[in-house]
Structure formats: structure tokens, C-alpha cells
Amino acid sequence: MSASLREPTATPLASPGAATALLDAYSPGTGRFIASPHRTLLGSGTAADVPHDTRPLTWRVRALLDARRQAGALAPVVMGSVPFAPDAPHSLVSPHSVQWAPPLREDPLIALPAPLPEGVTAWQVREVPAPERYGQAVAEAVMRMRSGEFTKVVLARTLELTSPDEPDLPAMLSRLARRDPVGYTFAVPSGPGRTLIGASPELLVARKGGRLTANPLGGSAPRSTDLAEDVRRAAALLESPKDLHEHAVVVDAVREALAPFCICLEVPERPTLVRTAAMWHLSTTVTGELADPGVTSLELASALHPTPAVCGTPTDVARAVIAESEPFERGPYTGMVGWQDADGDGEWVVTIRCAEAEGRSLRLFAGAGVVAVSTPEAETAETGAKFRTFLDAVGASL
Template sequence: VREVPAAGRYGEAVAVAVARMRAGEFDKVVLARTLELTSAREPDLPAMLRRLARHDPAGYTFAVPSGPGRTLVGASPELLVSLRDGRLTANPLAGSAPRSTDLAEDVRRAVALLESEKDLHEHAVVVAAVREALAPFCTALEVPERPTLVRTAAMWHLSTTVTGEVSAPDTTALDLASALHPTPAVCGTPTELARRVIAESEPFDRGAYTGMVGWQNADGDGEWVVTIRCAEAEGRTLRLFAGAGVVAASTPEAETAETAAKFRTFLHAVGAAL
């Protein structure tokens, strides 16, 4: 098991980003790290996929080729956008808290997340960006005023379901997904500056991580999800990805703990642990 970067180095990158945000340079950046698992034999990807689907039945489980000899496997909780018969749905997630195996503590964490000023701000930034990206395509767009909670096996997330009617009949699901990508939930804001901060801070290439995976039919209807809670398999190596949204109120300890919690989805599927 190898962490890239190590937890301490990741925390240092978070601290630098927080200092820059408090100085007014930018508003948010999503910083990620990886966990490389190497075993004596190649992982059983079909079995892993089944375990992921059972572990998070409400998620979007996928396995797609990502390069020669490489497969991207994941169980994403986040719908980027879907389009059916002219009606779109987007479900941005931002603001997270790890689940607890103790029921009372799990409920306390959920309530705290709903009341957290830091997480509500992080979520509002993402929802505003989604609204701005989708509005030009729509005759009507419905955006709830406050987020709700969704849960996976490992995490609580703040969630907003955005719906709308597209104005042009030739608009496709991929048009909408391309307009949305990358949302502040996986990149940051302002987007181009956040991209540069990510490139400066992360000692690895994200590849397909935080991209999008999905489908579209000949009518333009389709469904695209954000490629998070995923790993790339190549030979005997499985590389896991996890990120955390960093804002001015973030702390290195909390964001490092959040990435560790997000790794647990995959660690459970392969029987490994940090």
C-alpha cells in the first residue's frame, strides 16, 4: 500500500491552498490524493464490481476501459446530468462527512453537516456554478433553496437536485455534461485558477478521475456521472483516487480525514485497509 502523496504532504498542500484563499486569491479548490495497492495477483474486477454495487446500491457503478491494459472501476454517488425527453436533472454533491458505525454518532454527523457553515458555503458555490452553466440551455430551471442529505456506505453528502426543461430539441445529454464539466465539486472556483493550483499541488496525473462516464442514445438522451469513488486497475496494481473540497475554513486534518474516508468505499471492496 503506497500513498501518493503521503497524508502529511497532502495536509501541507491543503494548508498552502487555505492561506492563498484567505489572502483572496481564489474561493475553492479540490485537492486529491491516490492510494496504490499492489498484490501478488491481478484483482478480480468482476467480483470487485459486484461488491461495489452491493455496498452502495444507490450509486452509479461502472467499469470502462481507460487505456491499453487499464480499466476504470467505480461507484460514483454523483449524477452530473441526465436528459430524457427534454427534461434534465443534475445532482451536484459538495460538502461531506464520514459515516459512523454508531447510529447515534452517525445521526449527529448528518445533522452537523446540514448546519455546517463551511460545508453549506462549499455546496452553494457548486450549485451556483451548475445553475449558471445550465441556464442558457433551459426555458425553466428549478433549484431548491437548501440542500438535503444523501448517504453512501462511507459518507454523508450535501445534495441539491436541479431540474429543468431544455429549450432546443437538438440539445443532447453530452452537450449539457460538457457545459457543466468541470464543476467546482471536482475542480474549484474560479475554474482556470483552480486548475493551476491542482497542477501545482498534486504529484500525479488524474487521468479519468473527476471526468465523466455515462451513455447517450441516438436521440440525445443519456446519463453522465462524475468519475469519483473510483480506481484504475492495471496488472497487479490498483490505484484509488479521493479528493476533498478545500475552502478558506478548511483544515488540513479534516480534509485528509475526508479523503481517507472516501478511500474506504474501495478498500472495503478489495479487502484492504490504510
């Protein structure tokens, strides 16, 4: 066991401004930042990598955390991301040190505006696929669903942004966090020279002791700057048969996946609304009591991943349609990002509203749930609206 595994890894910060202090202290490459409505974490350095081998990922994470704790590390955690594809490599490590603070939404300094990143005068933007080709893929999927091949697929597209200089990732992260401080903001390494950065509205699952919480989203509408129109769109979303059906498919899948782990599982009959700066979403908060308190947060997350909200139904058919339709590899997009401690507690969020940074380039991702009543125009517009979260953070436009 290396000497680094024997060093303390947890430092709580509770003073006013502590959460924004961690946000301001984030540094790409060696830093890992995750903020949720319940806490803010900043991991620094790497004490140990989660191994890449044939053993189940949940077992490898548990074994690493047990080894770190036995070596004397105080409250070790694993942080990072798991990709969409089941055979793609993860990016999970146990940081050398971790600082904790209350949530950003409770920090009064989060209300201060964040400046646009410096040094970026213009972005070159390339849409992959082009909107017309994306619309064709949606139309083809709708035809196949109407013939009975499958019931839903989530199709994504990307924006490839290139700037004259390397982007200012800490400034982007700050803007994302200040734009939606009640959401889930993250920046973690996703591979050699790459950083995954984003602000997701969707909790996949959280575990604290013997309790779990999941918050599936499904069904969306873009926000409006006009208050009356914004309220109208929210009310229409709550009554939309297409979006309510899409949401029900996701909730049913979450219920089916989590029920075997629970003594009781509470699932509200109707969804509510959650909002981000750019979107309205149908939302259901699922809670449950674990039958076996030894089940870890990552085990629960792995049982859920991927939900129909990011893949489709049936899962294997939807994966095949995605591979046929999307001219790019998703990588960490629509995977999960989060943390777990040695007791099994943790939070894992769905990796959406995100980008992967490498050098002078950013690849932004956005997807839409396609069902039999979908139209190419509506789904293309929905992905365009979802791009706004990150475009605003980098000072670019589509």
C-alpha cells in the same frame, strides 16, 4: 461502413434478476458496465471508436451515433469516460451490442452478499502524496485563498495498491454494486490494458427527451457505525457553515451553466442529504426543461464539466493549483463516465469513488474541497473516509 455497424445493438431484459445477471456477466477488457438508479447497461465489444481529432467531442459522438443508426443499428449508444484534463484523450466507444435491464436497486438478488475477490492475500499500499505532504498542500492553498487568489480548490491524493496476482475486477464490481445499489456503479476500459472501476454518488447530468436532471454534491461527512453518532453527523452536516458554503458554490455554478439551455430551471433553496455506505453528502436535485430538445446529454455534461465540486473556483486558477499541488495525473478521475443514445438521451456521472486498474496494480483516488476555513487535518481525514468505499471492495485497509 463495416458490417458490424449493421447489427442490432440493443437487447432489453426485464425478468427478475436481469440486472444482477448483467452485473455477473461483466468481463474486463471487452465489457462496459454502467448501473444507475434508473437502469443497468452492459456493452460488449466495440463496433466503432469515437474519433480523436480536433472537432468538438459532442459533435463526434453525435456523428458516430447518427452513422450507426443510418447503417441499421438498433438503438446504438456510446459508453465510456471523459478525463478531467481538457487535452487528455477520452475512452468512448459505441459497443457492438448493448443489453439493458431495470436498476439494480429493484433486483431482489442484489441483496445477496458478494464474496471478497479470490486469490488476493495481501495488498502493498503506498500513499501518494503522503498524508503530511497532502496536509501541507491544503495549508498552502488555504493561505492563498485567504490572500484572495481564488475561493476554492479540490485537492486529491491517491493510494497505489499492488497485489501478488491480478485483481478480480468482476468481484470488485459486484461488491461495489451490492454495497450501494442506489448509486452509480461502473467499469469501463480507460486505455490500453487499463480499467476504470468505481461507485459514484454524484449525477453530473441526465437528459430524457426535453427534461434534464443534475444532482450536484458538495460538503461531506464520514458515516459512523454507531447509529446515534451517524445521525448526529448527518444533522451537523446540514448546519455546517463551511459545508453549506461549499455546496452553494457548486449549486450556483450548475445553475449558471445550465440556465442558457433551459426554458425553466428549478433549484431548491436548501440542500438535502444523500448517503452512501461510507459518507454523508449535501445534495441538491436540479431539474429543467430544455429550450432546444436537440441538445444532447453530452453537450449538457460538457457545459458543466468540471464543476467546483471536483475542481474549484475560478476554474482556470483551480486547475493551475491542482497541477502544482498533486504529484500525479488525474486521468479519468474527476472526469465523467456514462452513456448517450442516438436521440441524445443519456446519463453522465462524476468520476469519483473510483480506481484505475492495470495489471497487478490499482490506483485509488479521493479528494476534498478546500475553502478558506479548511484545515489540513479535516481534509486529510475526509479523503481517508472516501477511500473506504473502494478499500472495502478489494479487502484492503489503510
